[in-house]
Amino acid sequence: MSKAVTAILYAPGTNCHEETAAALERAGLRSELALLGDLLKGEIRLEPYQALVIPGGFSYGDHLGAGRIFAILLGARLRDQLTEFLDSGKPVLGICNGFQILAEAGILPYRRLGERAMALLANQSARFEDRRVRLLVSEQECLWTRDLAGQVLEMPSAHGEGRPLFCDSDSGASPRVVLKYSDENGAPTLHYPENPNGAPDAVAGITDETGLVLGLMPHPERASLAVHESQDGLKLFKNLARWLLA
Amino acid sequence: MAIYSVYVSSRDDAEAHHWLTFFRRHGYEDLKGLVIERVYWLEGNLRPERLLPLLANPVYQTTSSQSMLDPAQGPILEIAYRHAVTDPETPSILEAAHALGEDGLEFARLSKRYQFCGVTRQDALRIAERFLFNKVVERIREPHELVTTLRPTGEPDPVTTVSLAGLSDEELQALSAARSWYAPLSQMRVIQAHERRIGRPHTDAEIEILAQSWSDHCYHTTWKSLGLLKKLSEATARIAHPLVVSAFKDNAGGIEFYEDWVVTIKGETHNFPSSIAPFGGVATKHGGVIRDTLGFGKGAYPIGGTTIMGTLDPAMPENQVPEGALPPQLILSESIRATAYYMNPMGIPMMHAIYRRHPGYAKCLALGHSLGLIPRKYALKDQPRPGDALLLIGGETGRDGIHGATASSASMTQETLAKESAAVQIGHPITERRFTTAIPALRDRGCIRSITDLGAGGISCGAGEMGAETGVALNLDAVPLKDRSLTAWEILLSESQERMLIAVPPEKLDEAERLLDRYEVRHATIGRFTDSHRLEAAWRGQKVVDLKMSFLWGACPIDPIPMAAPKRELAPLRIPEPKTADEWFEAVHRVLRHYHCADQSAAGSRFDSTVQGRTVVGPYGGKNHRMPSGFYLSAPLRGKNYGVITTVAFNPLYGEIDPAGMAKLMIIEAITKAVVAGADYRELALCDNFYTPRVRPEVAWDLTRMVETIADFSKKIGVPFISGKDSSSGTFDSAGVSIEVPPTLAVMAFGRMPDVRRAVTKDFKRPGNKLLLVGHTDSHALSGSVYADSYGQRGDRLFDPGDGKSIRKLWDALVRVHREEGYVSASAIAEGGVFLPVFEAAYGSGWGAQIDLPRIMEDASTGTKSVVPFRNDGLLFGEFIGAALLEVPPGFDASRSFQGIPYVTLGNVTSESRITLIQEGKTIWQEEVSDLAEVWSKPFREVLE
Known part of the structure; x- marks a missing residue:
């Protein structure tokens, strides 16, 4: 087991932190549940952690928009710590609500804290969608999907707001897509429900320019244990383990 | 400002x-x-x-x-x-x-x-x-409203006294109705006499508390009068099952799991609020039953939930909806939205989402279960001690839900919709989610002596029950309010959601408060436990409640309920047997299209089924994750293969034919669903939820027979009921007509399995395998079936599943064959008969099936051959509760494995994705599975749209 410790950052309304810890443990990683309130009060700091995972749920009851309050608290009150964390090249993963938080905080797609360039809108169906999805891994450089390009990963997906909308970037940058919803032949698809939220270009997960940050709507931690129908999600956490142990 | x-x-x-x-x-x-x-x-x-x-x-x-x-x-x-x-x-x-x-x-x-x-x-x-x-x-x-401040403003009404002295019976009844107490005359008289004895008029708060605590919803007066709860709990005590940890005495029931853990179950209905305000009613149905899990022992953690709805036919045109009732389509769609709204943020996986219809459900059935997990050492509460703090946690108290308990105990009329909509609470899952995270932390640090949820009856009921053996003194000024205009009795009775009460040892209060602050859970110490044996409450310097606990909990008069055998108007079925391919096509489609058989994943896919990472088999499975699994399987302890299995039997079409027979079938169906999946019935327990019309002599008769039947049958099979709930107000009065719910019993079976990897799912595994139907069958017993319902007929005779002994023999054989890995896919026969699981297993696997309609069925238990000619449609669509459809390898020796048990070889799994019906070597009907799936997947989706 690695000495490096991964922080699983949670807040009121987060509800996937425990299974995320179980998935990290299965990948051979040590993790700690870090309560956002403890960080805000200065009782703990981000700096001792080697990686950060923001798990799924409905933080702060999705008030004012999914991930909004969490992201505001991160960006306004933990800006220095978070910038230092990101600048020191530590990996970050946002799953489902965690992805929504990274997007609302401006960390994805362009790693600009406080400058939003995307939104995760309500699903095309206007409903929460509990589905099992197939994700085609792209060639895009990303530590979380290293050596997985071309593979199709199966895992559960469960969310009401997961349809990405990107605004045009002045710098000409475009979002780096790592995972795409795909059909049973492994081809990216816009077809519902294989693409459960109507994501344009079938985008299910993106990384930043460093390849260290990954945000995805589906739930790799629910496809990580021996009792799960698929264990494809574990591959992402194993990639983190490989990176942290290297 | x-x-x-x-x-x-x-x-x-x-x-x-x-x-x-x-x-x-x-x-x-x-x-x-x-x-x-x-x-x-x-x-x-x-x-x-x-x-x-x-x-x-x-x-x-x-x-x-x-x-x-x-x-x-x-x-x-x-x-x-x-x-x-x-x-x-x-x-x-x-x-x-x-x-x-x-x-x-x-x-x-x-x-x-x-x-x-x-x-x-x-x-x-x-x-x-x-x-x-x-x-x-x-x-x-208003468009141009002048706003001076946004802060909540408002002043409460003062506390008043209400004297019943000198009132006649008629005046007592009129007052009870006018104040929405819904208290029967006998209770009003007891309160009147109490006033004489204590020598002062009651405060409004005291009478409100009495009316509420003695309502059927809180006090279960109907069940108490008929002695029903005693019958069930005595049967459970008699079984003395070694796994039972807690039965019928806490907010939920619990059985031993593995490694010093206990799993808990509770089912609760929220029928009245869901009928008049389905979104709020169904959301709070979930909130309430989840709090029953959190309020088990010293706080269990919720790991699964269900939603089970019974309504009028949602396809009914709005002009046929009984006056005063909401359209069933509205109740259905709003209930689905509410379940998603509440369950998904709670982070609790959906185990079963079941929607049924019946012309009696003008007042709908809204049932939810909650499955919980708790360390063995915290599974039993302690008694609060004098000096313990009474801590209120969670949401603020508001005007919502006032008179919920009394109103839901009364029958529903066309006026109710307008008059009592205040009785429906508003749910905020984020508030409940906060304390769901905090409660295990409080528990593990010894801060909880006892804990209970606040549901019907609010603070007065919760605190009154917790302090029944000691006494409790409340300071209502300490209760955090979301509505500043609440007066004392409203604070006491409010059923505002997302609140719980904890008895905290005084030396632990500081630590409890710190922990709650850390998890951002609102809390207030609103009282102390005393040794006065009284329920006392103070508000704004006044003592507004001072009642002896012995009076509050001991003086409620229980009116005797007369019983009379009902006369049922039943007619035998008149359904022509299909002969031609076209007639078979029509028959098969009738069943696939039926509301109870059709694909309901348009609802189910809106609820998170995999959150918590514990789900092994979710509500839908198979290749495309649309095949109904028939059971839910969780692996609650991370890294371990131990499983908890849950199944549900709920069928509203049987009860009106024979309520007691229905009750027995529901037990058998729920258990068989778990057994075929690989559970041993000796490691299962049961949860009952009754829903019956407002009591009258015939209803009392039926209810009593149903309870006696399940109490007796549970003893025969050795599987105990450990939790349950009854609702005896399923009557809707509209335009001079009373619409009564059918006698309803939903049974959940739940229990443990040593290894989740040994679970057997429904989808076919391999072409060439044989299909066996094991258990009693009766091709003439189509009464109450979906098939008969599709003809608008009910029939007069339910399927006889056999006695406890023969059922146990069947289960024993299934358990043994499962242990020998004798079968590779399995379904319990229920709605849609043999045909529906054949279709579902084909759909879920991508394979098909060939069914040979046997000419003669051998009853191996007696060695006799049936001489009555079969009904072929009865063989295919008869709901042989207890029987199982098994897929076995070609070389499987059924005569050895199922010796002494009736079975028949039905056909085999085919590689072509098609279902074929063969009789005497001739194909009488066949259809592609994809075409059948098209028929099956449409009706429920269409009714939602």
């Missing part, structure tokens, strides 16, 4: 789109467009523009200091919380604003402006009042 407003509009607004479709579906076809604008009202010395990052994401939202809606496009209604009420979002806005450095913000409110294009203002008002807001807490803002 300055007040600012910020208007936010969103592009691509899915919520607006949802409502537009919904309103057009519900009678407002003229509505051409709907736009929603959010308005943030901000009070303080601030610069609102500094808050814009919080109020809008510029990628898809636009802000303005003025409304962006053009009044010429249609009427605009702004819906806001009432002055006296706090918005649920307010604390989130304040916290984030302060994070942004805007400390000048002192208060904030959120309202929503709806613009209705293409309809009149009157229509817009009607739509809004019906669907968009709850008058108890919300209101429509």
Whole structure:
């Protein structure tokens, strides 16, 4: 087991932190549940952690928009710590609500804290969608999907707001897509429900320019244990383990 | 103080789109467009523009200091919380604003402006009042309303006394009705006599407490009068099952799991509120039953839930809906939205989502279960001790839910909808989610002596029950209020959701408060346990309640209930047996299209089934995750292969034929579903939920027979009931007609399995395998079946599953063959007979099946051969509860494995994805599975749209 410790950052309304810890443990990683309130009060700091995972749920009851309050608290009150964390090249993963938080905080797609360039809108169906999805891994450089390009990963997906909308970037940058919803032949698809939220270009997960940050709507931690129908999600956490142990 | 407003509009607004479709579906076809604008009202010395990052994401939202809606496009209604009420979002806005450095913000409110294009203002008002807001807490803002402060304002009414002295029986009854106490005369007389004895008139708070605590909903007067709960708990005691840890005495029941853990179950109905306000009613159904898990022992953790709804036929035209009842389609669709709204944020996986219909469900059935997990050492509560603090945690107390307990105990009439909508609570899952995280932490640090949820009856019931053996003194001024105008009795009775009471040892109070602060759970010490054996409450310097516990819990008169055998008007079935391929085609499609058999994943896929990472087999499985699994399997202990299995049997079509027979079938169905999946019935326990009409002699008779039957049968099979709930008010009075629910019993079986990897799923595994039907069959027993219902017929004779001994013999054989890995896929026969699981297993696997209709069925138990000619449709669609469809390898020796048990070889799995029916070597019907799936997947989806 690695000495490096991964922080699983949670807040009121987060509800996937425990299974995320179980998935990290299965990948051979040590993790700690870090309560956002403890960080805000200065009782703990981000700096001792080697990686950060923001798990799924409905933080702060999705008030004012999914991930909004969490992201505001991160960006306004933990800006220095978070910038230092990101600048020191530590990996970050946002799953489902965690992805929504990274997007609302401006960390994805362009790693600009406080400058939003995307939104995760309500699903095309206007409903929460509990589905099992197939994700085609792209060639895009990303530590979380290293050596997985071309593979199709199966895992559960469960969310009401997961349809990405990107605004045009002045710098000409475009979002780096790592995972795409795909059909049973492994081809990216816009077809519902294989693409459960109507994501344009079938985008299910993106990384930043460093390849260290990954945000995805589906739930790799629910496809990580021996009792799960698929264990494809574990591959992402194993990639983190490989990176942290290297 | 300055007040600012910020208007936010969103592009691509899915919520607006949802409502537009919904309103057009519900009678407002003229509505051409709907736009929603959010308005943030901000009070303080601030610069609102500094808050814009919080109020809008510029990628898809636009802000303005003025409304962006053009009044010429249609009427605009702004819906806001009432002055006296706090918005649920307010604390989130304040916290984030302060994070942004805007400390000048002192208060904030959120309202929503709806613009209705293409309809009149009157229509817009009607739509809004019906669907968009709850008058108890919300209101429509006047366009140019003068606002001086956003802070909640309002003054409570003073406490009054109510003297019953000298009132005649008629006057007592009139007063009980006028005050919405719904207390029967016998109770009013006891209260009148009590007034004489204590020598003072009661306060309004005291009478409200008595009426509520003695309501059928809280006190179960019907069941007590008939001695029913005693029958069930005595049967369970008699079984003395070694796994039972807690039965019928806590908020849920619990059985031993593995490694010093206990799993718990509770099922609760919320029928009345869900009938008059389905969104609020169903949301709080989930909230309430989850709190029963949190309130088990010293706090269990919820790891699974269900939603089970029974309504009128949702396809019914709105003009046929009984006067005063909501359209069933509305109840269905709003209930689905509510389940998603509540369960998904709670992070509790959906185990079973089941929707059924019956012409008696004018007052709908709304049932939810909650499965829990708790360390063995915390599974039993301690008795609170004098000096313990009474800690109220969770949400603030408001006006919502007042008279919920008494109103839901009364029968529902066409006036109820308007009069008692205040009885429906508002649910906020985020509040419950906060303490769901905090309670295990409190428990593990020894801060909980005892814990209970606040549901029906509110603080008075919760505190009164907790302190029944000691006494409790309440300080109502300490109760955090979301509505400043609440008076004492309203604080005591309010059924505001998301609240729990904890008895905290005094030396642990500081630590408990620190922990709750850390998890951002609101808390207040609202009283102390005493040794006075009284329920006391003080408010604004007055003693407003002072009742002896012995009176509160011991003086409720139980009226005797007369019983009389019902006369049922039953007619034998008259259904022509299909002969030609066309007739078979029609018969098969009837069953596949039936509401109870059709694909319900359009609802089920809206509920998270994999959150917590414990789900092994979710509600849907197979290749494409649309095949109904028939059971739910969880692996609660991370890294371990131990499993908890749950199954549900709920069939509203059997009860009116034979309530007691139905009750027995429900037990057998629930257990068989678990057994075929690989559970040993000796490691299962049961949870019952009854729903019966308002009591009259015939109902009392049926109810008693049902309870006696399940008590007796549970003893015969050795599987105990450990938890349950009854609702005896399933009558809807409309335009001079009483519509009664059918005698209803939903049974959940739950239990443990040593290794989840040994579970057997329904989908076919390999072409060439044989299909066996094992267990009793009777091709003439189609009464109560879906097939008969599709002809609008009910019939007169339920399927006889055999006695306890023969059923146990069957289960023993199934358990043994499972242990030998004898079968590779399995289904328990239920609605849709043999045919439905054959189709589902084919659909879930991508394979097909060939069914040879046997000419003669051998009853191996007696060695006799049936001489009565079979009904082929009966063999295919008969609901042989207890029987199992098994897929076995070609070489499987059924005569050895099922010696002494009736079985028949039905056919085999084919590689062609087609179902073929063969008789005497001739194909009498065949159809592609994909075509059948098309038929099966449409009806439920269509009724939702």
